[in-house]
Amino acid sequence: MSSKNGVPFRQNLVGSWNYGAKCPYSMDADSVTIHETDNNAPADNEIRYMIGNTAQVSYHVAIDEKEAVQGIPFDRNSWNAGDGGSGHGNRKSISFEICRNYDPTRGTTNISGTQLEQYKKAKANAIKVIAQVMLEQGIPANVNTVKSHYDRSGKNCPSKMRNDGDWTDFRDAVIAEYNRLKNGSSGGGSTDGSASAAIKVGENVKVVGNLFADADGKGASSKSRGKSAKIDKLATGKKKPYHLTGLGWAAASDLSSPNAKTVTIDSLNVYTSQSLSSAIVKTANGYRILKKGTKVKVTGTLKGQSVHGSTSWSEVDGWGWVPSVYLM
Numbered sequence: 001m002s003s004k005n006g007v008p009f010r011q012n013l014v015g016s017w018n019y020g021a022k023c024p025y026s027m028d029a030d031s032v033t034i035h036e037t038d039n040n041a042p043a044d045n046e047i048r049y050m051i052g053n054t055a056q057v058s059y060h061v062a063i064d065e066k067e068a069v070q071g072i073p074f075d076r077n078s079w080n081a082g083d084g085g086s087g088h089g090n091r092k093s094i095s096f097e098i099c100r101n102y103d104p105t106r107g108t109t110n111i112s113g114t115q116l117e118q119y120k121k122a123k124a125n126a127i128k129v130i131a132q133v134m135l136e137q138g139i140p141a142n143v144n145t146v147k148s149h150y151d152r153s154g155k156n157c158p159s160k161m162r163n164d165g166d167w168t169d170f171r172d173a174v175i176a177e178y179n180r181l182k183n184g185s186s187g188g189g190s191t192d193g194s195a196s197a198a199i200k201v202g203e204n205v206k207v208v209g210n211l212f213a214d215a216d217g218k219g220a221s222s223k224s225r226g227k228s229a230k231i232d233k234l235a236t237g238k239k240k241p242y243h244l245t246g247l248g249w250a251a252a253s254d255l256s257s258p259n260a261k262t263v264t265i266d267s268l269n270v271y272t273s274q275s276l277s278s279a280i281v282k283t284a285n286g287y288r289i290l291k292k293g294t295k296v297k298v299t300g301t302l303k304g305q306s307v308h309g310s311t312s313w314s315e316v317d318g319w320g321w322v323p324s325v326y327l328m
């Protein structure tokens with residue numbers, strides 16, 4: 001199980017068959033939008049329900065007292081904010097749902113007992129996860145980037161925080177946690193190394209394709225192929241968004257990061273844990289099985305069952321685990 005800032009985190013991503021309803025647009029987020037589910041169900045249910053229907057309602061991550069589950073890729077939009085087809089919340093923000101805030105049987109956010117404890121923990125988990133995701137996605141946390149559903153379109157959401165009068169405390173706690181993580185205090189961080197899942201400013205990369213004179217893709221040149229350099233800036237919304245110090249501009253496909261690997265056997269099962277006897281990860285229409293030559297990113301490593309003399313297992317693209325001996 002991977003985690004974000006100490007909170008168990010997993011993906012149950014919407015199948016591409018349902019992108020049209022749930023996340024039709026690619027997205028480069030510059031902010032987040034916070035919600036509460038107005039329900040008492042756990043995160044797992046909220047995500048499974050959301051990705052399985054074809055309503056134009058979606059959100060990236062649901063968080064409860066024990067885990068966070070991602071249903072929409074962070075580089076695609078979600079229909080969360082009620083601010084229209086080109087609204088900032090719908091098209092430029094990563095959306096988070098905090099679970100357990102409402103008792104549907106009584107129709108109230110005035111909850112108590114077990115549910116209140118679940119809600120409080122879900123909220124504490126949300127602060128940690130949202131701050132970590134913002135850091136990983138290169139989104140600075142401040143009052144202009146941490147927004148509520150209410151801020152986007154006037155809906156009474158997150159309804160319990162608004163009813164209790166503590167939305168601004170929550171927002172400020174996310175910002176404080178982001179600053180704590182960014183300043184490198186101990187105790188935080190992503191235990192699965194998923195900060196490397198996308199190329200980011202500051203990362204060292206190797207040039208495997210062309211570089212360009214500008215971020216629009218003019219002036220292609222192959223003369224830097226094989227060189228390594230650091231990403232020093234990002235031109236969001238451009239075709240060749242990554243700038244390599246002293247060299248030029250590139251697309252992700254022109255670059256290779258140290259965590260990029262290639263599958264070396266004909267058919268590689270992705271397992272739910274570090275053992276050949278664990279379950280194979282399911283996808284929307286079968287199992288996660290990678291063909292030879294598939295490029296993956298290693299998002300974590302752990303020791304597990306010995307395979308061909310090696311106990312090293314790699315988590316690939318956050319999906320699940322493969323013996324590291326089958327990656328090159």
Ligand SMILES: [Zn+2]
Nearest residue numbers: 035036149157
């Ligand atoms: Zn909402």
